Amino acid sequence: MSVNDSIDMLPFMDITKLEKNIAESLTKIRSTISKANPLITLIQLHGHKFFNHFGDIEASVHGNVKPYENKLLDFTQSLLVTSDVNVGTVCLNLDEITCYIEELEKLFTAATVYVNFAPKDELIKYSQGMQMNVSGSLYPFFEKEHFTDMLSPYTDLLNDIFGITSFDLVEGLLAISRNLRTMGFMEALIDSGISPEEVSEGELLNLAEYFNVKDITGWPIEFIRELSLQQGEYKDFYKSDLQVMLKEPPIKYNPFIGIGGKYYCFSIDNLIDNFYRTVLRAMRRKKSSISNRINDIQKDLSESLPFRFFKTILPTSQMFQNIFYKAPVGANGKNEWCECDGIILFDDVMIITEVKGGALSPVSPFSDEEAYKKSLNDLAKNPYEQSLRLFEEYRRVGKLEIYQKETKKRYKLITSIENIKFIQACCVTLDDFNEIASQIEKTEFIQNSDLPVWCVSVNDLRVYPELFDSPSLFLNYLYQRSHAAKNPYIKVNDELDHIGMYFAYNDYSTRIQEIADEEDIGEIFIASHRDEIDAYMARKINSDLDDGEGESFLDLLIGPAPKPKQEMDFMFEQLINLLDGTKDHLCIRAARYLLLLDSYSRDNINEFLLSRSKRLAEFKNRKAILTPYMAFNFKKEDRISELPVIMIFLLHASNKLFKDVVQRKRFLMERVVFEDEPAYCVLVGMNKNKELTKVITHVIGPEQFQMLPESSYKLLKNTREKIGNSRKFKEL
Structure with missing residues (x-):
């Protein structure tokens, strides 16, 4: 939800009134959860979140999309550990759950507006708003790799303090992630013969074992206890109602909740976001002497x-x-x-x-x-x-x-x-x-x-x-991205938005500047550009979790998700891939220069390769010699300062120029546009199927002309003049 949406929903700007509304919402929320069994409440809220997203394709792919739903379980668990011990026994009915969620939405909306109008500088307000509303920074696909990297060096310490290896720690964490991120909850309902529409208190309590950390992970109970808080354990944590929304959550480094002698996990994002620091803090608490080693x-x-x-x-x-x-x-x-x-x-x-x-x-x-x-x-x-x-x-x-x-x-x-x-x-x-x-x-x-x-x-x-x-x-x-860092209009909420904008526009800083100049506005709102990346990474973890046979669930539901990339015409992209594939720095430099070209110039290159490859194939068995080529950035009046002169030559892959460096050098010196500055010459080889299969980049510079004997130079100059008078190449 944007700040403007929040303002529309709350027709007031009075800070005192906002504080009052936050307090009233909290009173209603606390009243609701105080009369219910806390364990059943958390299971019900997990079920609400699960089924709400199960029917929402966007949410199932991209994760939580609304702040109050994003923080639903974190917030409720934080209230439980900071309030008096809850002895409620009832199960909230559907209407009560609905009212609870609606009140939570009002609370988060009021808090968001409060943050944006508080007397703080913009950096602090922006950071507070992001922390309050956003979680889940690591893609699930990377969880195993990430935590293996982060925790493996601590194996000896973990074994000494808690009797657990880093491997066991990571495997247990992944097991929790699978339980809370996949269809496992639905399977648990089906296995128990429970209908999602009508669930009794007893059936909900039976489902509690699905969230039991000890059962899921097999971790030592001492370690689990170090990462847990009991109901009411931090009841003096909040000094005011406002702090409930603005202070860091008490469960940040204690992600599990202890109820009735058992320990449960409900908030997977909070667990994953803070797990590395949580483990380090737990080790330091148990053995302070290891701080320097850590x-x-x-x-x-x-x-x-x-x-x-x-x-x-x-x-x-x-x-x-x-x-x-x-x-x-x-x-x-x-x-x-x-x-x-x-x-x-x-x-x-x-x-x-x-x-x-x-x-x-x-x-x-x-x-x-x-x-x-x-x-x-x-x-x-x-x-x-x-x-x-x-x-x-x-x-x-x-x-x-x-x-x-x-x-x-x-x-x-x-x-x-x-x-x-x-x-x-x-x-x-x-x-x-x-x-x-x-x-x-x-x-x-x-x-x-x-x-x-x-x-x-x-x-x-x-x-x-x-x-x-x-x-x-x-x-x-x-x-x-270096240009975007200097552009005052480019303010995005996430690092991966930079990648998304690059894939969408290439020179996205210039694109945004053009919009600003056309509209003559002071500030531009830039929507999220990471949706394709989110979808791709969500599909990666889905494929990783299936049995490897046939299509994954999401592939069947909404089709396959291609790897996000910058869109290019086929022949231009083939040329870039070919240059990259050489692993030669000069070829890759040429690719970098070509990528700096605007879309019009890229289209020219694509059209040149497409049309000339057909023409070249027609001349394969003729006596006539055809070597199509084109030059870019040679016109003095339109020169792009970041680029040299670039020339692209299309030849048959069997051409001797790819093997004979002396002949190739002579061939290029006869054809480069200028003698007094370097030209990057990209020789592209095409096979009989008109596929680009070879590439060499050769730089021809003034020093190569200067090294020639006078007689050789005169002969070369005459040849260059003849070619210059007859050649026709496409211009940038």
């Missing part, structure tokens, strides 16, 4: 994970971790040793990577504004400033020597970096701070500079290798 493990973990993801996307890149370099530091500008978590080099691109394993403030922004801002400072501002120092040193000198630390005072030179054209800062956090990460570059925590910044959590970074299997597309995405 910090060391966390440091190693945070510094290794991001590079593994980047290596998947950019397999031929060079990666240097825990590096040192010299740069002016302090007021006197004296050169000192500076540290960087790592840099990634791919062709002429450098990604400066700083990783933070520290936690985002556990309290909500409204509860402790200073603590929240300090955590953002640690997770975003500090790593960006560290990246900026390296960036400025490289730009000042034009190169950078990087070192490894061998001893306390001894450093070993690794390599010298130069000829970099594009530099991106990437600040990675172990904690998900989704509520602000996608907009952090436009806040006070990121100073205005020429270094583009990309703040991303490990959760979101894990999605990138799944969506980007092309180095050129990923690097083009970073380039486009």
Whole structure:
């Protein structure tokens, strides 16, 4: 629900009246749950959520779509552990459940409006609203991989403290996830012979075992107890009714509820979102002496994970971790040793990577504004400033020597970096701070500079290798995202919205700027662009859970979900894939340049490859020689500064030019548009079926002409003039 929708529903702006409405809604909600058996109530609410989404295709694919439903179980469980022990025994009827849900909707609407009109700065209001309404940041498909990565290093500690291995911990967590995310609840109803329309109190209590953490996981009871709260255990947690909506939930790091000597799990999003920190807190509570060991493990973990993801996307890149370099530091500008978590080099691109394993403030922004801002400072501002120092040193000198630390005072030179054209800062956090990460570059925590910044959590970074299997597309995405970071109109609520907008528009910053200029407006509302990604990832977990035979349930229900990608014409996409597939940096650079072209130019390339491939096939058995080619970015008056001259040559795959570098060089020198600047020549080979099967990129520059003997140069010049007078190529 948008803020405007909330305002329409509540025709008042008076803060005092909003507080009164919040208090009245809470009184009704507390009254309802106080008379009912708490365990039965939670089961009923889970059933409501399950069946409500079962009939809603959008919700079944994308997850919870309404804030009050999103937080339904979290909110109710939080009330139960912060109120006097509930001795109610009745079962709420359908009307009472309906009234409860309606009152909850009013409560969340009033709280949302309150947050937006509270006397706080925009960053705090935005962050509070996101925390209050949004949960479920990790795609279920990644749960096994993610928690295996995050918890495996703690196996010895877990075994020593709780007698449980990280493998058992992850398997138990996945079992809970399957119980609460799949059709298992429906199967439990059917197996019990229960009709969803009419369920008795006794039948509901029998269903309680479906949520029993011990039965589901087999974890030691001592460990489960550490992660649980009993009814009424935190009854002094809230000091006012307003805090119920604005303070962090008491179940954040205690996701299970203890009732009648057993422990149950109902809120899967709260469990998954906070499980890593929950486990670390439980270990520290039981054995405080291990804090330093946990910090060391966390440091190693945070510094290794991001590079593994980047290596998947950019397999031929060079990666240097825990590096040192010299740069002016302090007021006197004296050169000192500076540290960087790592840099990634791919062709002429450098990604400066700083990783933070520290936690985002556990309290909500409204509860402790200073603590929240300090955590953002640690997770975003500090790593960006560290990246900026390296960036400025490289730009000042034009190169950078990087070192490894061998001893306390001894450093070993690794390599010298130069000829970099594009530099991106990437600040990675172990904690998900989704509520602000996608907009952090436009806040006070990121100073205005020429270094583009990309703040991303490990959760979101894990999605990138799944969506980007092309180095050129990923690097083009970073380039486009760097422009979006500078565009004041682009404010999205989620990191993955950036990917969705890139897939939809390519140069999405320019697209949004054009809309703003056409409409002459001050601010643009950008709707979610991650729907296709959500659908694809939902289908991935659905396929992962089925038996592997035949189509999955969602495939049968609404058809298969294709992998999200940027839409391109067939021949153009085939060319990009071919260039990527060479794993040659020069070919991938050519692909990156082609991806910077606008849709009109891309269409020209596609049409050229399509029409000329047919023409070339017709000349296969003739004596006449046909070598179709086209040039881009050669006209001085329309020059795109980011691009060189690009020429595409279409040949038969059997052409000797693909093997003979000397003949190829001569052929290209005769045909490039200019002698005085570099031209990227992309030779594309076509087979007899008009499929593109070969590609080579060759750069022809002024130095190659200058190296020729005078007689050879005169002969070449005459040939170039003859070809120039006769050639006809498509122009950009």
